[in-house]
Amino acid sequence: MSLPPGFLDELRTRLTLSQVVGRKVTWDMRKSNMAKGDFWAPCPFHQEKSASFHVDDRKGFYYCFGCHAKGDLLTFVKETENLSFIEAVEVLAREAGMAMPERDPRQAQVADRRTQLAAVMEEAVKWFRLQLKTAAAADARDYLVRRRLSPEAQDRWGIGFAPDGWHALQLAMKQKGIADDLLVEAGLCAKSDRGGEPYDRFRNRIIFPIRDARGRAISLGGRAMDPKDSAKYLNGPETPLFDKGRNLFNIGPAREAAGKGLPLIVAEGYMDVIALSEAGFRAAVAPLGTAVTEDQLRLMWRVSDEPIIALDGDAAGIRAGLRVVDLALPLLEAGKGLRFALLPGGMDPDDLIKARGAPAMQKVLDEAKPMVSLLWQRETEGRVFDSPERRASLDKTLRAVLARIADPSIRSHYAEEIRRLRAELFAPAGRVSPFRPGFRKGPQVAVAPVPTSRASALAAEGPEVEHLTLARVLIATLIAHPALIARFESDLEGLDLPDADLQALTAALLRHAHDPEALLPDLEGRLSTALETLRADPHVRSAPPVRKPEDRELALLCVAEGLAKLEARRGAAAEIAEAMEDVERLADEGLTWRLSQAAEARNRAERSRLDEGDGGEDRAALSRHLQSLIDGEIWRKKNR
Template structure:
């Protein structure tokens, strides 16, 4: 609807911004100057204790020096109450006593008719509320008590009771002077085809009033108390007021809560919403007994950019989430998506809150997964992809799903994420020794103690080389008879740890190291489990020492050769550089060939490591040349 020129200015002139904002804040009177229209208060849009929120009544604007929120009275209503623009205009117009501009006569007539029907449904709300306190509603009260609903919750959600009588509501409303045709048009009663007296649609049920975003009662939901009822839940029929595919239970209060920073949580039913709200999750809504429709999805996005769909933890709940994916994909955009809160099996939000309280539910909401992960789960769960054909079919299904996303940028990000998930899912197992008969065994997860070791956390080769030095010294401490054979090698050993150097000096001096330093060395995990340290076989210890000394000196030689080549690069011909690097690499490869094992796998691993070293050397030379 278009507004005539000057209408909004007249609204702003008639309604002061301080009167609008003052309902949400407490003015700091020490800082404010009412005479000059200058007001200060703590900001209602973010948590603070100081008065950094400024309202200028003369100019009609507000500004927060903390979060930088700013605007006029209409903006404040929209932001603080999560209203639409026209709803804010209508509210200010009522306060100003200004009639809204004339509309099309037929539209005005329709609006008047809807207002009359809303008055009928409000009368029905009052009737159902009173019936909950009668003796006929004892079973309903017992049910609600069993669901742990306090009186405050019953009042907040206006829960009532429809007596199990054919014309209880009809008699009450007609007796109050309400026309019968309006009662029928509002969906409260139905007229039989045989022309007999109309009858109540809701009978013997607990009643949940359904309100739209403006707070009007547009329909009702009813839960049967009898186990023999044809339908456990029954909604009002489609009426000029009520379209269940375009409405959400608890929409108005949830919109206000989301405007204050709460997440929008979409649960399955009335009791789930009530339980969530009572637990502090006030941004909870529910579709009305059907799968979420496109109109409801768009309505959610008007409230919050990323609603959280809380699925019941059963097969039906998961299927509902899978169906919602196909509905949402064509509508997704950079600023509107979905997350999914996957509840434990056979549990709903009410069950979670009963067993674990708000903290348990809050944790599940924080762990809600993005839509792309549920899409991946839908296409892969319970399937085996052990052939090229099955993997190709998976790729085809994923391509078809992603092609539905209209926004090209978002589609590209979805494609990248699906590629990442696919690579992780289809990645072959890590190469290594597998015991005979254990090919199909579940992969063994690394222990926490293993992940925290020095070698696992090492950023480069430095830690591994330091561990080699520790093993050499520990072996000589445990096998002092081998010291004369390796005395020359020990003199050349370059230790990174000063404490280890002191132990080497003691060994060369002919003393057997003992005390705290030696004990600390021998207690290191990688030393304590090493065979040459634990065992008494001098031949094994001799073989290990030769191997470790050779690796140590070869690695040191490569590092020294690299330093010299880089330093002398400007004076060397390319052939000389190549020769020296090749010689150093060959020496290092020879030393890495363990005397303890000549297995093909280890040889391939060492060759890969040597190639990596060669690339490192060449990159160092290239950097030097660039300089």
């Protein structure tokens, strides 16, 4: 069977070798450097204990220093699963989500046609390069000198010149015996609407060859010499050789440089890429006249785990970067991300390197920001959040952004970072929350316990244990009554939870706040361990189950009071922390009053209707209620 041209390239773009090999081996984490695509493991082809099997993920090849087995991902599948070439392609195509082409005898003819087109493109590139040395190209050569491109650099990049004529290329290629239909199909010429001979697409332009990952010329880009030209830059059209949404300018050399440890830089245009590469940043690429596409993004991640998007420092550059962010969010995977380098003063990489040199460009790259920073900047910059309604609007927008992230682990980490940024944005001036990174620990202030009508064994275990248990009680209640989650959604987002399992469970609650029926399957899947830990808490399971009609009302009361207690504790801790900063500077009656008020605020919150009065619900009732929630409600949902 003859596969269509580009099919195997697309297959290799969608899958990584480490992903395929990883199903058969266990990586040696001490020897591997996954950030650089360098993997080591015991060889799957012969029995050994040492890690002599090496996978170079960026180049897409493996080699065993013991048995000398080597190959690419297709070879690996063939050898490990005893398959033919086509069978191995079918296995990998299914994994990549690609449909196998139909068995068509015409495919061989198509492949031959593509080979012809590639040969035509190479002939055109040679001809354009010769034209750059003619008298007609004097202005073009002067332009390249002003852009600081030496003759040697021009040769490295294969730069040429298209004369200002309608049939110059067409006549030159005809003299070489190349038919007009091949010139049109390759995108070098266009058909005449008047029935005449095809005419040249590129006229009075500096020519930049566009090559695929294997170095074959597949199209051209042209920079107009006439400032009145309607298009400053012109790319060739879509052809059997050229799909502009699946290729990147300079992808071949950039992939090789990235494999040697250089960061992959994504610039806007040809001259930016050339300037970066000539300045030593050789792993530079650019999209081809379009906004970055999903296929281009996957191709970037095939080359580098964390490409750097170099943005012009103006509003248009920021907008372009945000379009890439929106495209990338649903595609994010663990270890695959983007960083954004914002250039100063509306400059592009070419401008910056010429004005300030390579060190200035390196400084910009070193300060590249993660995606979440650009997202946060878009949603908050220039906005005032001085009312509950505006804050709620921000929360709604951020929830919608997080919902677009498919990977649950990445979504959880994004939510955590956004909560941190939100806390910083809304923190009172001069106050640092003790529940956020950067809090400066000071002397501890003991808050005297307030007696209640009953002795509390829970309180005797210490404030940290009590805080953890209260949070578990709260989350358990909402798990059993998911219809209440939406009512307390904004309060849950602001919680500072002391336990990773609770954080994961809370993220699940928020994710399903408006779809309660989907909560249980999620919890019983990847969060089953966290759920079992919650259920094992003795304060959650301390009483026999009860089922009363007023369970939901009691649950509502439990959640409201639990949130009030946690918020009161957090506020009191922040107030005490702020007051303690003044202890050594000024110890007066005002300071003493502040501390006493903070303590009293917490103590008031600790006294609830669940604790007071002989006729009210007590902690045992709460425990019985929670037991009913977990053992009763969840069971009924599973079996109905």
